[in-house]
Amino acid sequence: MFGTALGYIFRGASTIIFKAIKYSPEISMALGLVTTSGAVVSAVNATLDVKEKVLDKAQEGMAAIEEAKTNHPDEYPDECYKKDLMTVRKDTAIGLVKLYWPTFVLFAIGTGLYFNAFGTMKGRYLGTLAALKIAEEENKNLREELAAKQDGDYEVKDAAPGEVGEEATVVKPGKGPKAYSQYAKYFDESSSEWSKTPEYNLMFLKAKETYFTNLLQARGHVFLNEVYDELGIPRSQAGQVVGWVLGKGHDNYVSFGLYDLYKDQNRDFVNGTEPSILLDFNVDGVIMDDI
Secondary structure, eight states: OHHHHHHHHHHHHHHHHHHHHHTHHHHHHHHHHHHHHHHHHHHHHHHHHHIIIIIHHHHHHHHHHHHHHHHOTTTSOHHHHHHHHHHHHHHHHHHHHHHHHHHHHHHHHHHHHHHHHHHHHHHHHHHHHHHHHHHHHHHHHHHHHHHHHHTTTOEEEOOOTTOTTOOOEEEOOOOOSOOOOTTOEEESTTSTTOOSOHHHHHHHHHHHHHHHHHHHHHHSEEEHHHHHHHHTOOOOSGGGTEEEEOSTTSOOSOOOOTTOTTSHHHHHHHTTSOSOEEEOOOOOEEOGGGO
16 A cells, blocks of 8 residues: 555656656746846846946046056156056956846856757657658558558458358458567667677566566656667657557557567567567657646
8 A cells, every 4th residue: 555655656746747847848938038037137237337336437547547647657657557557447347247247147047048948849849740750651551551451452261161151251361470660679789788698688678678667657658768768779859759658548568569479580589599679669659748
């Protein structure tokens, strides 16, 4: 009972964290608006103070230097004159920086927040676009497969002798293994987690399947890019919005398609005669709006 309660707490906390991440562009835009507004207010206040705190002092210093140079030229050599002018200019610059540095900092932070929101939204848009393109490609392949079946991919087997009165049976000729999805990735020597030992690779992948299934059950969602990361496979644009979500109508488990024995490479991999495998994931699709 304690474990169940802890699981609900963990899932609730994960959902809250994800919601914050999900709406991070909106949050960044709001914070950027507040920060840049603060920069404008800071600039106005600094401008109101700049004359009294910086420019008037600079003018007084320059006037004193010029007066000393005019009235006491012999006692005020050019070296001292130039040095004093440089000191007044330096103090003026420092005074301006002190007045306007909050404006610069706030503006830089606000601009960074705007760019962060834009970058996040752009990444999600490209990820959704990539997932849509993959879905369109798979839909096209499915239509072509159905069209081929309508053109004679099925054949009718007559009832055998002694089976009078029974309906004829429709038999589909073997077409080989089911096609891989567009999310399939090779687990081979290009992966940092791959080993030359087939048994180790099988054990590793089965353990990762179990881990992500448990994570899905505990947290409520898993992104495909998270799986890619754990397997040492490069991320994809679609992988940041596609994944698994816990709920009715979904598999509610993570599968890499290891035991699709209709595929020869999978059979060889499971039997330990092949160290690499083309993994295919049972993702639920784009899950951003389902969490």
